[in-house]
Amino acid sequence: MPPRAFPCRTFRWKEVIHTARMLENLRLEETLLFLQESRRVLVKNGIIRVVIDDMKKLAEGYLSDGDVEAFLRRIDYAKHKKKTLMDKLKFMLDYERGRQWHFDGTSMVRLLSDAGFSNARIMPAGTTMIPDSSDLDLFERSRDSEYIEALKS
Numbered sequence: 001m002p003p004r005a006f007p008c009r010t011f012r013w014k015e016v017i018h019t020a021r022m023l024e025n026l027r028l029e030e031t032l033l034f035l036q037e038s039r040r041v042l043v044k045n046g047i048i049r050v051v052i053d054d055m056k057k058l059a060e061g062y063l064s065d066g067d068v069e070a071f072l073r074r075i076d077y078a079k080h081k082k083k084t085l086m087d088k089l090k091f092m093l094d095y096e097r098g099r100q101w102h103f104d105g106t107s108m109v110r111l112l113s114d115a116g117f118s119n120a121r122i123m124p125a126g127t128t129m130i131p132d133s134s135d136l137d138l139f140e141r142s143r144d145s146e147y148i149e150a151l152k153s
Contacts, residue, residue, distance in 0.1 A: 014042050016130055020051035020140060023108075027100045035115035042152040047129050048117060049136075054146035056104040061144070074144055075099065105146040117150035 017038045023031045038048050053075070062071035076099050103111070105122040112120035123129070125142040129149050138147070 015046050016049065017042060017046070018049045018051075018130075018136065021053055021145075023050065024053060024099050024101055024103065031101065032111060032115055035112060035117070039116050039152050044152060046152045048112070048150050048152075049123075049128065049130060050108055050112070050148045050150075051140055052103045052105075052108055052146050052148070053141075053144050054104050055102040056106075057144050057146065058102075075102070103146075105148055108146070108148045109150075112148065112150040116152075118153040120148060120150035123147040123149050 019038075023034065026034060035048070042048065055075075058071065058074050061074070062068065109120045109122060125145075125147060126138045128136065128138055128147075129151075130136065
């Protein structure tokens with residue numbers, strides 16, 4: 001097991017952790033470690049809220065409108081412009097670029113459960129278990145996003 005990212009008394013224990021579209025930039029094993037560390041620093045009954053670009057919604061959007069360029073922009077593929085076919089092929093196979101992984105709501109619920117959280121569930125846009133959520137945009141990029149929350153029990 002790797003050492004803790006933060007010693008126990010580095011900061012006050014947290015009641016809420018919110019992360020939005022960050023986990024896709026980590027490899028899967030790093031995401032699990034991040035979630036385990038988040039669980040460790042949360043207080044009992046603390047809430048983690050994860051906002052992800054939902055691969056299922058992105059794929060459904062592509063299948064419905066057939067716009068491959070828009071789909072590639074939404075998954076951040078198009079921002080890495082490669083000129084030659086060989087460069088494009090290398091890019092498609094290279095996992096050391098921006099996005100390291102893609103999730104959908106179901107896979108994130110499973111990952112949160114694997115990290116030890118309880119009551120992991122997909123939340124409809126605009127809803128949350130967080131008592132004071134006035135500073136949060138609960139509809140953040142709702143077209144392509146999924147909102148998942150879980151508890152440390």
